[in-house]
Amino acid sequence: MxxxxxxxxxxxxxxxxxGTTLQFPDWTLDGGSQWALIGPSGCGKTTLLQLLAGLRKPSSGSVQIGAQRLDQLSEQDRDRLRGRSIGIVFQTLYLLPTLSVLNNLLLAPAMAGLEPNRERALDLLxxxxxxxxxxxxxxxxxxxxxQRVAIARALMNRPALLLADEPTSALDDRACLRLLDLLKEETRLCAATLLVATHDQRVREALPSVQELTP
Ligand SMILES: Nc1ncnc2c1ncn2[C@@H]1O[C@H](COP(=O)(O)OP(=O)(O)OP(=O)(O)O)[C@@H](O)[C@H]1O
Ligand SMILES: [Mg+2]
Incomplete structure (x- = not known):
């Protein structure tokens, strides 16, 4: 893409x-914009990230990424779009314990059916x-x-959209600001849109746009 x-x-x-029902505000994220997604625990931040990634199907409404509405794609095309165009950093990082750091990164292109790009992996590392x-x-x-390895893996395929769920929860102030600088810089280099779900006031202050969900 x-x-x-x-x-x-x-x-x-x-x-x-x-039976929990969540309703999300209408929202446009311009290409290359950088957002904090905030709101109290349980308001639906993680659910919204999953909907944006096409990992859950909405019960109403739609998500459109570029020209494509996720609900109008076949499951296979949705998986393909996710693998190639969306980087996801989950709260539980899902690094594979049996693989080295490098091979965890190389998993991203492999899963998306892309050529292994060792140079890209080493450069990100x-x-x-x-x-x-x-x-x-x-x-x-x-x-x-x-956390940084998970972020490197999410950036491997130069995604158009990077979704990160509480990526700074484990970090002290210095490491938090450094990580946010990296996320901003790396997504800027990919011209990617960045969305960080967080409770963290430091994240809210470091990102130019804020979307607030209400319970
Ligand atoms: N798998 C699930 N089954 C049933 N309800 C769920 C499930 N996952 C989340 N929920 C409910 O949906 C609501 C939103 O959850 P979600 O995880 O999206 O919130 P969140 O804003 O990410 O919260 P937190 O800040 O604690 O991570 C909550 O009321 C939660 O209990
Ligand atoms: Mg959450």
């Missing part, structure tokens, strides 16, 4: 299996100050290091 792409959220609602950890396994990383 060519960069940058706009993301439109329209009439979006989601009903969890337990360098820029995220992880190059000395290339051959380590995730269980031998600090929480902050593991």
């Amino acid at each position: 060519s960069h940058p792409v706009h993301v439109h959220v329209s009439g979006l609602g989601f009903r969890h299996a337990d 360098r820029r995220l100050e992880l190059d000395h950890l290339t051959n380590r396994h995730p269980d031998a990383l600090s929480q902050g290091q593991a």
Whole structure:
């Protein structure tokens, strides 16, 4: 997908299996914009990220990424779009414990059916100050290091949209600001749109736009 792409959220609602119903505001994220998604615990931040990534199906309304409405794609095309154009940093990082840091990064192109790009992986590891950890396994990383590896992996395929769920929760102030600088800089280099779901006031202050969800 060519960069940058706009993301439109329209009439979006989601009903969890337990009956919890969430309604999200209409919203346009311009290509290359950088957002904090804030709101109290349980207001639906993680659910909204999952809807934007096409990992959950809305019960009403739609998400449009570039020219494509996620609900109008086949499951296969949605998976393909997610793999190639959306980088996701989950709250639980989902690094594979049996793979080295480098191979965790190379998983991103492999899963998306793209050529393995070792140079890209090594370059990201360098820029995220992880190059000395290339051959380590995730269980031998600090929480902050593991977060940066997950971010590097999410950036591997030069996504058009980067979604991060509470990526700074484990970090002290200095590491938090450094990580936000990196996220902003790396997404700017990809001309990607950045959305960070957070409780963290430091994140809200560091990003130019804020979307607030109400319970
Ligand atoms: N798998 C699920 N099944 C049923 N209800 C769920 C599920 N996941 C979330 N919910 C409910 O949906 C609502 C929104 O949850 P969500 O995880 O999106 O909130 P959040 O804003 O990310 O919260 P937090 O800040 O604590 O991470 C909550 O009321 C939650 O209990
Ligand atoms: Mg959440």
